[in-house]
Amino acid sequence: MNAAAHKVRSVGEQPLPLSGEKGALLLFDVGQAGVLEPAHLNLTRTAVDDPPPRAKASHPSSSHSSRTACPRYGRRATVRRVAGRPPHRDSRPMTAVTIPRPVAGDVVDLILDDHRLFEQLLRDLRDATADREGTRAALSAALIAHGEAEEQDVYPALRRKDAIDKHEQEHGEEEHAEGNQALLDLLECKGTDTQKFDDAVEKLSEALMHHIGEEEQTILNPARTEVSEKVRQDLGTAWASRRNALLDQDCGSIEFVKKVVARAEKDGLLSSDDES
Structure with missing residues (x-):
């Protein structure tokens, strides 16, 4: 892989597509001498060459943060290294998960980025060695903010443009309610190590x-083809x-999620089976 292929679009222990490679998921850790390196990679393309060797350096005695600018994202993400524990390619998240915060872009691409984020967070929730508590909190916040913004801004606009109809909009909202x-x-589970x-x-x-x-099939595809x-x-x-703005309001808290679910029940978006 050439040097350009190693440019970081965003950091933090979250998967984001590499430039020009939709669907390639990459996690980053801070390597020796503060160099960002892949922690684990889910490739959807052909095999690649090994990255160039890193310069050797002694490990610092205290933790520190390394910051890198994110082209699409308005805030910088932070990757932290824990003191006394040398990083390696299979290291797991050791701190709270950072949620990417895009500020602009094609709405289809931004929503797809979140979908890939959700998939990665679900994989981490299944991993007994991962930071399940931090991952649960991150997934809750990202999922609620994502869905609420879709229902308030995206679905109505696509319907006005005749990209989707009433049934597709309402069905999307019902599925949001079931997921919430x-x-x-x-969130109501007391621990993360139970059945x-x-x-x-x-x-x-x-x-x-x-x-x-x-x-992705019934809403985002029409958004691609029917909307400028x-x-x-x-x-x-x-x-x-x-x-x-919703992320800033701590929308992933159990109190906030309860209010969202209660509103869905009042609006008739949840069946009795979903509530049980």
Whole structure:
């Protein structure tokens, strides 16, 4: 892989597509001498060459942060290294998960970025060696902010443009409600090392993966073909702004999620089976 292929689009222990490679998921850790290196990689392209060797340097005696600018993201993400523990390629997250905060872009691309983020966070929730508590909190915040911004900005605009119809909009909102109920069940688990927690993760995964598949086919595809690039860019800015504002409101807290689920119940978006 040449040097250009190693440029970082965003950091933090979150998967983000490399430039020009949609679907390639990459986690970053801070290597020796403060150099960013892949922690683990889910390749959707052909095999690549090993990265160039890193310069050797002694490990510092205290933890520190390394910051790198993010082209699409308005805030810098921080990767932390824990003192006394030399990094390696298979290291797991040791601190709270950082949620990317885009500020602009094609709304389709931004939503797809979040979908890939959700998939990675679900994988981490299944991993007994990962920071499950931090991952659960990050998934809750990202999922609520994502869905609320879609319902308030994206779905209505796409319907006005005749890219989707009333049924598709309402079905998307119903699936959000089902996912939020499953998320609440997960948040109510007292620990992260129980069978109840594992079952709640799988219930959420099933609801979320179903929704992602349908949304990408029945909502995002029409957005690509029936809506102009300018409109998608404007929608991307509006969606990102609302999403980031919700993140600032601690929208992933159990109290906030309870209010979202209660509103869905009042609006008739949850069936009795979903509430049980």
